[in-house]
Amino acid sequence: xxxxxxxxxxxxxxxxxxxxxxxxxxxxxxxxxxxxxxxxxxxxxxxxxxxxxxxxxxxxxxxxxxxxxxxxxxxxxxxxxxxxxxxxxxxxxxxxxxxxxxxxxxxxxxxxxxxxxxxxxxxxxxxxxxxxxxxxxxxxxxxxxxxxxxxxxxxxxxxxxxxxxxxxxxxxxxxxxxxxxxxxxxxxxxxxxxxxxxxxxxxxxxxxxxxxxxxxx
Numbered sequence: 001x002x003x004x005x006x007x008x009x010x011x012x013x014x015x016x017x018x019x020x021x022x023x024x025x026x027x028x029x030x031x032x033x034x035x036x037x038x039x040x041x042x043x044x045x046x047x048x049x050x051x052x053x054x055x056x057x058x059x060x061x062x063x064x065x066x067x068x069x070x071x072x073x074x075x076x077x078x079x080x081x082x083x084x085x086x087x088x089x090x091x092x093x094x095x096x097x098x099x100x101x102x103x104x105x106x107x108x109x110x111x112x113x114x115x116x117x118x119x120x121x122x123x124x125x126x127x128x129x130x131x132x133x134x135x136x137x138x139x140x141x142x143x144x145x146x147x148x149x150x151x152x153x154x155x156x157x158x159x160x161x162x163x164x165x166x167x168x169x170x171x172x173x174x175x176x177x178x179x180x181x182x183x184x185x186x187x188x189x190x191x192x193x194x195x196x197x198x199x200x201x202x203x204x205x206x207x208x209x210x211x212x213x214x215x216x217x
Contacts, residue, residue: 002073008173010067010076010123013165016172017116022192023169024178031195058085060092060099067127072166078124080104090132101128103139110145115161117141118152122162125154 009027016023025031053062060083068075082102083089089098103124107117118141125136140149152158172179181187181198190196 001070002170004068004075006073006170007068007075008073008166008169010074010078010120010127012169013074013123013162014116014120016165016169017114017119019182019186019190020168020172020179021181021196022190024172025192025195027169028173028178031192059083060095067124067131069123069127069130071130072123072126072163073170074123074127074166076124078103078128079106081124081128090134101125101132101134101136103128103136104149105139105141106144107141108144110143111141111150115158118158119162119165121152122154122158123166126159126162 012023012027015026053060055061062081062083063079065078065081066075067078080103082104083092083099084102085097086100087098089100092099103121105117105121105124111117121139121141125139128134129136136154138151138153140151142149181196183198187193187196187198
């Protein structure tokens with residue numbers, strides 16, 4: 001179990017899987033620069049969170065819900081949690097019946113080839129499971145570019161990846177050094193490129209390596 005002082009943000013998991021150095025710069029060193037893409041993403045999330053809570057028949061929509069997990073040391077806001085009226089759900093204060101949670105994460109772009117977005121959503125499900133003592137089998141990611149929901153099943157494999165990613169970030173935050181740059185096409189649109197300096201650091205590493213090789217001749 002983690003103390004609240006040790007909690008890491010839910011969104012850090014997606015950043016870590018995209019680039020560990022970006023995660024360390026943004027969440028450990030608190031270095032953040034906004035660009036066009038991050039601004040659009042921020043505005044999308046702000047719009048969702050401001051929409052408030054509403055009831056649509058047998059579904060309750062709760063936006064901007066604060067959630068956490070002592071087991072994984074995570075906390076943050078879920079963009080949207082739908083509570084569907086179901087017999088196997090949980091009791092909610094001042095409401096009759098039982099309601100089963102279904103987390104929905106909002107993303108500006110389109111589905112990715114990696115599992116980073118799915119891990120972030122799964123982390124939300126794990127928090128809700130711990131808080132409500134319920135099992136959540138699935139959720140969804142809404143992508144703004146194609147304006148569609150992408151269904152996500154919380155498989156054992158995805159749950160394991162999510163838990164392992166959280167552990168890696170906790171370990172990363174305890175280290176003095178931050179990871180080296182990846183220095184590939186992911187850096188092109190990264191808002192932290194001018195802080196990260198992937199080209200400079202990569203060139204410095206190559207030069208140092210060549211100098212060591214020359215001296216060894």
